Amino acid sequence: MRVAVIGGGPGGYIAAIKAAMLGAEVTLLEKAKVGGTCLNAGCIPTKALLASAEKLNAIKEAEEFGISIDGKVNVNFEVMMERKDKTIEQMVKGIKFLLEKRKVRLLNGFGKLVEKNKIEVQLNDGSLEIIEADKIILATGSVPIIPPLFPYDGNKVITSNEALFLKEMPESLIIVGGGVIGCEFGQFFNKLGTKVTVIEMAEQLLPPEDKDTAKQLERAFKKDKIKVMTNAKIVKCEVIDNQVVATLEDGKVLTAEKILISVGRKPYLEDLGVEDIGIHTSFGKIIVNDKMETNIEGVYGIGDIINSPFLAHVATKEGTIAAENAMGLNKKINYKAIPRCVYTDPEVASVGLTEKEATAKGIQYNRGQFDFRALGKAQVIGRYQGFIKIIVDAEDKIIGAAIVGPHATDLLAELTLAVHLGITAQDMGEVIHPHPTLTEGIMEALHDVHKSCLHSV
Incomplete structure (x- = not known):
């Protein structure tokens, strides 16, 4: 079986490896670097930079833990960027090592569908190659959305792509969009000394989440002196005298050294040949079923180009399922328990339904909540802002959860499993959690669902 994968991001390269493991002869096409946006201009580089900011913050707080630091603490922005690149x-x-070991042929070039079993590849060295395959998996990812009103130049008006490769730290920065990307970049640059203003059209940061969740992050931003303007909209943007000038709908004018556009991403299907071979799309996304199959037999779609959350771990799962089905298995995707993570301080993590979504769906629910402040471990490490919230349905099955606080993105795994398996709060609450740990907060929130929490009143 010959399988070709177009796109080497977290969905594409995983699909290639999985198909090879199942016995396929695999060709992976990638026009840039394997790992896609996630590895090269997204998840990994942003977390590497946030890790540097976290170290700086720890030094600033060291005195609270009985550690005095004599002398000046300097930020070396260039070294931070070098560490991220490394x-x-x-x-x-x-x-690349994994692909080589699985005997996946990696071609660096741009692939275009010319038939349902044929791909024309414009290789980066200028040559042309035709790839024929029995099955094709499309995984071309996404690119940042740049509204026309912004005079994007990659210098003063930038996206996350340019923000990750700046040579110097900006003195001031306007961030358009208070979603995951905007919040993470906002806090990173703020901790390094940049004056940051975040503009968000919705009534809160992180619009998909419940208001009480977003409020915790807004509190932290206020403490850090990050200016947050919600219910705000930029109607005009210009570069004047080497400064960005943004005019809001209410007439207010903001100026900064740079403006970062982080209003979302859109599927990258340009020149892919989707329409040429008759693949059905809707609102710029490829239509697939729960087996990741398009309407064209033998052609699959995964990741940001289909109607699913723009998340690397979702693309990875979809890539695995597409490869398995391409190789004759019968697997289906299950989107019930998708983890959502924001790597700010405090971290924000959630899974399943929010209270807002449960209400909109007419689901009768109950909730349990426990504040980190009441945990011994949280007090010990000096990280006690936030809470753990668990949502259950009328049958006591856990249908959603949210964590705002220390190591929230790691703690979420236990609750993701609970949502995926439909475990009840009663059963999960019987599990003995180690002491002293942050996981005790999950146990306490589970008990609070039934008003039997021993460490709250």
């Missing part, structure tokens, strides 16, 4: 390079090499 991390990316190591991980790209790791993926």
Whole structure:
């Protein structure tokens, strides 16, 4: 079986490896670097930079823990960027090693569908190659959305792509969009000394989440002196005298050294040949079923180009399922328990339904909540802002959860499993959690669902 994968991001390279493991002869096409946006200009580099900011913050707070630091603490922005680049390079090499060991043929070039079993590849060296395959998996990812009103130049008006490769730290920065990308970049640059203003059209940061969840992050931003303007909209943007000038709908004018556009991403289907071979799309996304199959037999779609959350771990799961089905298995995707993570301080993580969504669906629910402040471990490490919230349905099955606080993105795994398996709060509450740990907060929130929490009143 010959399988071709177009796109080497977290969905595409995983699909290639899985198909090879199942016995396929696999060709992976990638026009840039394997790992896609996630590894090269997204998840990994942003977390590498946030890790540097976290170290700086720990130094600033060291005195609270009885550690005095004599002398000046300096930020070396260039070294931070070099460390980030080195991390990316190591991980790209790791993926190439895996592909080589699985005998996946990696071609660096741009692939275009010419028939349902044929791909024309414009290789980066200028040559042309035709790839014929029995099955094709499309995984071309997404690109940042840039509204026309912004005079994007990659210098003063930038996206996350340019923000990750700046040579110097900006003195001031306007961030358009208070979603995951905007919040993470906002806090990173703020901790390094940049004056940051976040503009969000919705009534809160992180619009998909419940208001009480977003409020915790807004509190932290206020403490850090990050200016947050919600229910705000930019109607005009210009670059004047080497400064960005943004005019809001209410007439207010903001100026900054740079403006970062982070209003979302859109599927990258340009020149892919989707329409040429008759693949059905809707609102710019490829239509697939729960087996990741398009309407064209033998052609699959995964990741940001289909109607599913723009998340690397979702693309990875979809890639695995597409490869398995391409190789004759019968697997289906299950989107019930998708983890959502924001790597700010405090971290924000959630899974399943929010209270807002449960209400909109007419689901009768109950909730339990426990504040980190009441946990011994949280007090010990000096990280006690936030809470753990668990949502259950009328049958006591856990249908959603949210965590705002220390290591929230790691703690979420236990609750993701609970939502996926439909475990009840009663059963899960019987599990003994180790002491002293942050996981005790999950146990306490589970008990609170039935008003039997011993450490709250």
